[in-house]
Amino acid sequence: MRAKILGLVAGTVLAGGCGVGPHYSLNVSRRVAPYYARFEAAAVQHGAPAGLTRGIGARFVPKLPGRQVGVCVRHPTRGREIKFSAEAWLAADDAEREQVVFHELGHCALGRGHEPVGHGSLMEPALRYGAAEWLAVREWALRELFSTGRGVTRVVD
Ligand SMILES: [Zn+2]
Numbered sequence: 001m002r003a004k005i006l007g008l009v010a011g012t013v014l015a016g017g018c019g020v021g022p023h024y025s026l027n028v029s030r031r032v033a034p035y036y037a038r039f040e041a042a043a044v045q046h047g048a049p050a051g052l053t054r055g056i057g058a059r060f061v062p063k064l065p066g067r068q069v070g071v072c073v074r075h076p077t078r079g080r081e082i083k084f085s086a087e088a089w090l091a092a093d094d095a096e097r098e099q100v101v102f103h104e105l106g107h108c109a110l111g112r113g114h115e116p117v118g119h120g121s122l123m124e125p126a127l128r129y130g131a132a133e134w135l136a137v138r139e140w141a142l143r144e145l146f147s148t149g150r151g152v153t154r155v156v157d
Helices: 033-045 086-091 096-107 131-146
Strands: 057-061 070-075 077-083
Touching: 033 096, 033 131, 057 086, 070 096, 077 086, 077 096, 086 096, 096 131
Parallel strands: 057 077
Antiparallel strands: 070 077
């Protein structure tokens, strides 16, 4: 498995932002919105409620510290927001962007933390799947993402 470390790091949880805000089309970058839509579709397919991304903003910053691609931030008053590194986004392909957005929404929308490295979860702290591999593991990874994240065993291929 190609270990592609792009450094997804969880945001510091400052307070429990309740996510009240306009629908994401108003506060989510147009570049990110299609991935939010995919996340919503995947959520429903895997038995999660609709509207999980509602109120979670998404915007680009020129660069994030270190090798971070994205970060989920909970503002004490402004709710949840994901910041993406514009530099890393430009260098990423569709599969990588999807993994980054889904990982950050795993934090911001699902409230998940990081999983230990080695099981293949999207909630591991580092992005790991190349495009072809992502295609092969995507369904498993989504099922894991929308589960509790525990007790899902990946069939080793
Ligand atoms: Zn993370």
